[in-house]
Amino acid sequence: MIIRTRRFLRSPLFPIFMIVFVDVLGFAITIPVLPLYVQGEFGATAVQITSLSTVFFSAQLIATPQLGRLSDRVGRRPVLIISQFGSFLALLLSGLAPGLAYLYVARIIDGLTGGNISVAQAYLSDVTDRQNRTSGMGIINVAFNSSLLIGPAFGGLVAARFGPRVPFLLAAALALFTIALSYFLLPEPEKREPKARQTAQTDPLPRGNGRKLTAVLLLPGMFLLLTITLADRVGFMIYQPTWVLWAETLLFSGRDPAFVQQAVGWIMTLIGASGIATQVWLVGPLTRKMGEKRMVFTGTLMRGTAWGLMALLPMVGPTLLAAPLIGIGGAIGLPALTSLVTYVAPPDQQGYAIGLLQASKGIGRIVGSMIGGLVFQLLSPSATLGVAAMISFALLLAIIQLPEESSAKVVCAPTNKTL
Structure with missing residues (x-):
């Protein structure tokens, strides 16, 4: 068990796990924290609060296929690092925002660089064979579900104790950590699947x-x-x-x-x-x-x-x-x-x-x-x-x-x- 854990921590699967975990965690912590944070700090109305979700999903719908195609051309690793840097900026800006407009900018940035999961799926397809692909994709499911399980409680507890801005700053620090992991531990796949096959994984439109x-x-x-x-x-x-x-x-x-x-x-x-x-x-x-x-x-x-x-x-x-x-x-x-x-x-x-x-x-x-x-x-x-x-x-x-x-x-x- 210890040997397997060490192999996992040294393999490209660990950075991929962390990329997905932090990406979803950044979204999950906003669910209990963001509405009351925006309402309390900036006096936002219900329409203004839900508009933050609207601009995020609009940007994500537009950008995700473009990031997928870009990863086909320039490689998975640089696109994953760029996407994580976007998540870091969005979380940092959310935690430090002096006004409501800054939060809209943060959500747009997060949406535009929000192709982490789809590109991570493509990366795992590149580095696993057919026999191991299901278990490889299972890592993404574990990371996704773990962050959804931890994120809301984590955000609520930290916000209650230290204030509503702190969960965003902690998530930003985690995003910075995954950028470092990706830079030092995540190699570019030796082979990328043909674009026609990757399109099914990365293109929602x-x-x-x-x-x-x-x-x-x-x-x-x-x-x-x-x-x-x-x-x-x-x-x-x-x-x-x-x-x-x-x-x-x-x-x-x-x-x-x-x-x-x-x-x-x-x-x-x-x-x-x-x-x-x-x-x-x-x-x-x-x-x-x-x-x-x-x-x-x-x-x-x-x-x-x-x-x-x-x-x-x-x-x-x-x-x-x-x-x-x-x-x-x-x-x-x-x-x-x-x-x-x-x-x-x-x-x-x-x-x-x-x-x-x-x-x-x-x-x-x-x-x-x-x-x-x-x-x-x-x-x-x-x-x-x-x-x-x-x-x-x-x-x-x-x-x-x-x-x-x-x-x-x-x-x-x-x-x-x-x-």
């Missing part, structure tokens, strides 16, 4: 002529799957950026912002832990027993129920009951949705289809964060959760219309061209 786009969208169930994905992300992003504001206004009304940040951090850790436990122990058996379509239906129903429960009963007890449903529902439904897309698309179109799926998620995040702030500010705090729940329940009607997995697999089965 694939390029292609109208005929190719039409052909993919006309695959049975594909347009409906992409629409469900987009609407699902809209509902989630209506809830997520405003949830801390909802907790401060209703769940912990009258409590100190430091207490709210800490409490929300722990609740979000509960959500993350529930999701990770579900991924590790339940997703495999449930998929074999239920199939992907029922998994998507069940996951969507669970999250809609959780948001509806919190909207109707904004109290600590119901919230603690609802929180695990959000994590479990996401862990059950979201991977199954991706699997259905790969079933619908034939092998030679799967990369393009996954790119369209990622684009649908990106657009949904942008639209949802815009709507969330408006609903919170113009209607009521609980209206955001109510709207998210209604979107989820409406999606159940669409999910019922999806083709069964067996039919989808038949559609994408290879054809015998000699017939």
Whole structure:
């Protein structure tokens, strides 16, 4: 065990692990801290707060494919270092911001250089063979889930004790550490996979002529799957950026912002832990027993129920009951949705289809964060959760219309061209 640990720490896998961990940690710590930080320090409204998410995801949607193509041309290592430097600047600027405008600049920088994970995936594809690729990609999943588990609680605890700026500065220090790791320990891969193969991994907005786009969208169930994905992300992003504001206004009304940040951090850790436990122990058996379509239906129903429960009963007890449903529902439904897309698309179109799926998620995040702030500010705090729940329940009607997995697999089965 000790020998394996030493090998891992000396291998390129350790810098990759840290790159993904710090990248996601920088995002995760903002969830409980950023809304109240911006509200308390700069008097920001709900729309201004959620706009920080909007500009981040907009910049990320535009820049991620460009960073992927750049890594094909100049190499993975320099692009990863540049991306980390962008994360460092964004976190440092967030922690030192003298005004709201500086936070917008920080979020744009973070989004424009936010291709760390996709380029890290491409790097692992370059340095692993087919037999070891799954375990290599598992390192990214461990880093991603660990930071989502630690980040909210870490951000809330540090903000409560030392102030809301300190979590950003600590995350910036970690980003600086990963830059040093990458510079000294991360070699450029000897071989890079052909760009056509890497595009499926790095490009969330694939390029292609109208005929190719039409052909993919006309695959049975594909347009409906992409629409469900987009609407699902809209509902989630209506809830997520405003949830801390909802907790401060209703769940912990009258409590100190430091207490709210800490409490929300722990609740979000509960959500993350529930999701990770579900991924590790339940997703495999449930998929074999239920199939992907029922998994998507069940996951969507669970999250809609959780948001509806919190909207109707904004109290600590119901919230603690609802929180695990959000994590479990996401862990059950979201991977199954991706699997259905790969079933619908034939092998030679799967990369393009996954790119369209990622684009649908990106657009949904942008639209949802815009709507969330408006609903919170113009209607009521609980209206955001109510709207998210209604979107989820409406999606159940669409999910019922999806083709069964067996039919989808038949559609994408290879054809015998000699017939």
